[in-house]
Amino acid sequence: GESVGLHLPTLSVQEGDNSIINCAYSNSASDYFIWYKQESGKGPQFIIDIRSNMDKRQGQRVTVLLNKTVKHLSLQIAATQPGDSAVYFCAEKTPGNQFYFGTGTSLTVIP
């Protein structure tokens, strides 16, 4: 089966600092990747996505980097705010349209 893993289960950052959350995926044929944010008691919320033909995509305060050589995905959050505290996880989509999700990294922003 698929294996989508996150390098660190928890991450604490000072408010205003940048956060970097990492993810490893296993299927080199996966063609689409998503980062989700999940707050306690809520469903996952889409943050940003990237297709396999790209290596970087920027959104508002967030950037996703894709390194297909080492099958690695990262999420960068600029100027992290207390409202960013949540669990973040990545997902990969295989050509068969199956989604596989990582276990998540818990981000805590220290005021």
Next chain:
Amino acid sequence: NAGVTQTPKFRVLKTGQSMTLLCAQDMNHEYMYWYRQDPGMGLRLIHYSVGEGTTAKGEVPDGYNVSRLKKQNFLLGLESAAPSQTSVYFCASQTREEQYFGPGTRLTVT
């Protein structure tokens, strides 16, 4: 536009009881999914549907059945609940590639 809704939000069942979880979406999406989320594990796909009247098995389908009689609804059934089915269940619907998730149903089987 409510997006994806799930009912109920919480439920406690006894072993052997049955129940149905309802997922509804008002975005006219073809694809719908049922996942379960357990501590320390990523979301795992139970069943999915690529359109009205169609269903398919996901990664962990045993003990569950689904139906997609109407495009906007995707039902997840547990015929004989087991403690191992204690989990948080999420429904999602999909546009071209992005999945939209519901708020979840927290199910406890005692």
